[in-house]
Amino acid sequence: MGTFQIEGGQQLSGEIEPQGAKNEALQILCAVLLTSEEITISNVPDILDVNKLIQLLKNLGVKVKKLKSDTYSFKSDELDLNYLESEQFKIDASGLRGSIMIVGPLLARFGKGYIPRPGGDKIGRRRLDTHFEGFIKLGAEFRYNKEERFYGVEAPNGLKGEFMLLEEASVTGTANIIMAAVLADGTTIIYNAACEPYLQQLCVMLNEMGAKINGVGSNLLSIEGVKELQGCKHRVLPDMIEIGSWIGLAAMTRSEITIKNVRWDMLGIIPTTFRKLGITIERREDDIHIPAHTNGYEVQSFIDGSIMNISDAPWPGFTPDLLSILLVVATQARGSVLIHQKMFESRLFFVDKLIDMGAKIILCDPHRATVIGHDFKSQLKATTMTSPDIRAGVSLLIAALSAKGTSTIHNIEQIDRGYENIDTRLRALGAHIERID
Incomplete structure (x- = not known):
């Protein structure tokens, strides 16, 4: 200590x-899982939470190159999805609350996503309901292993756009649902969405990758699903x-x-x-x-x-x-x-x-x-x-x-x-x- x-x-x-903004970086890093093409991110802060997430992405099979002290490239073309059900993944992900945001991209692209109950600051209860209720609205099936405190969502037939009114304007919950919805079939409407600058930056990056997100900066988002996303360059606020x-x-x-x-x-x-x-x-x-x-x-x-x-x-x-x-x-x-x-x-x-x-x-x-x-x-x-x-x-x-x-x-x-x-x-x-x- x-x-x-x-x-x-x-x-x-x-x-x-x-x-660079910690809260934005955690969202942006998870978004690299949405495409097999290369993404370059600059102004990445050299802090423990961000470095833990980068290591988790490496363990998942993301090819990570450090180009400068604050700039990385990521390529998620050969992922090891078996890692998600390993004991090592449970250890790696449970120590970082931001790890919850890998579920949306994985669910959208591969039809499944798993996460142990994540850690983070001891500042009181921080529910995950918004995340999983959003995934269920999009057509995913939810399961929870109470004994191992392990969450899972699966959508083998893909996700479908839907209207949803979020119970709370959760920042990470909104980010997760957005990342799932960009590859869903049809249009997703999210009302009472969080609209923090971090979320705005995530939407800007996703649109650069080929997503179709309207209403950025407001609490009403319209997301028209696309078939695939491409690479891009992004700078963190x-x-x-x-x-x-x-x-x-x-x-x-x-x-x-x-x-x-x-x-x-x-x-x-x-x-x-x-x-x-x-x-x-x-x-x-x-x-x-x-x-x-x-x-x-x-x-x-x-x-x-x-x-x-x-x-x-x-x-x-x-x-x-x-x-x-x-x-x-x-x-x-x-x-x-x-x-x-x-x-x-x-x-x-x-x-x-x-x-x-x-x-x-x-x-x-x-x-x-x-x-x-x-x-x-x-x-x-x-x-x-x-x-x-x-x-x-x-x-x-x-x-x-x-x-x-x-x-x-x-x-x-x-x-x-x-x-x-x-x-x-x-x-x-x-x-x-x-x-x-």
Whole structure:
């Protein structure tokens, strides 16, 4: 288990370039299974979850070539489908939640797909019903081995287009159903589809491959099935979650930081939401510039004067992956804010570690926390803690970088799952952080 040792209280400065988007990369990588032709993907982040998925694809028989540090080619012309029923596959796939998205492409192209119950962040129950209900609507037969916790779908006679109204706007569920539907016979209509930038990018790539998807960017998708798809080249977006993390880092450490090449058109209400905490965000062409908040930052209130309430919602609402960052940033704001985590039931349970550091937080219930800001009149104090998941881990890291003294964070593999070489990149900004194996 790896550890970060952080000497906090340092003011940082400089420029940082966001990595490729983790959530998009996981979808795009699964889509290479839809064709036997070569696909080239650039701006692929070098992080644990993505590297695990690439290795799983290799084990399945995908020919993978690393062309540059962030660019790969994939060719899925000779797959070993027997691997899907092996014990090794159960081990490989169960440690990565993103592995669920190989089922749709395999079902579409080969008429069958299997997956063990996938792992991932411990942030509460994350149902897979949307995925499999969608496959069943398309004509697949579903089976579940309760003893081995192993899921399977089969469609030996192919899939047929169908109208479906999704019970929830699941991002991975929508992606999986889209990838199954692009090779189905007829037209599939998906209503209440997720429409995050990751999904938009997946649809753009599939259309480049010859798919016929209309309504991209909305929650109503029309997919006209085609017989086959071809290869293409695709570039992954910069990671909007990492961009939000750097905004939070700059505010908490009162540092002047420029985030380069952020794709403003794909950030939605992320900048607006950080501004609600009083953070100054300047647009400089396609960069974000955060000046040093030497006088702190003040939480806004609603028009009627009531306390600010920030909650997550499906896109184009505020992404739940950044609520943990906002919560940490609020601990040093001037004023109070209610953070309402609606979508996951255990994601706020890391706040006890912030309370240990001296933060004023009232955990109202598993979904709501009230934060009373210190206005930098009282620094957080260093402590020893363990990272519970990717986003909480980075939030605790930001807290440690702003705290007085030397903090220790264990289980940093959770952070490495989503952030590329984070200690090296933070040191380039002036942070005092060391990795201890």
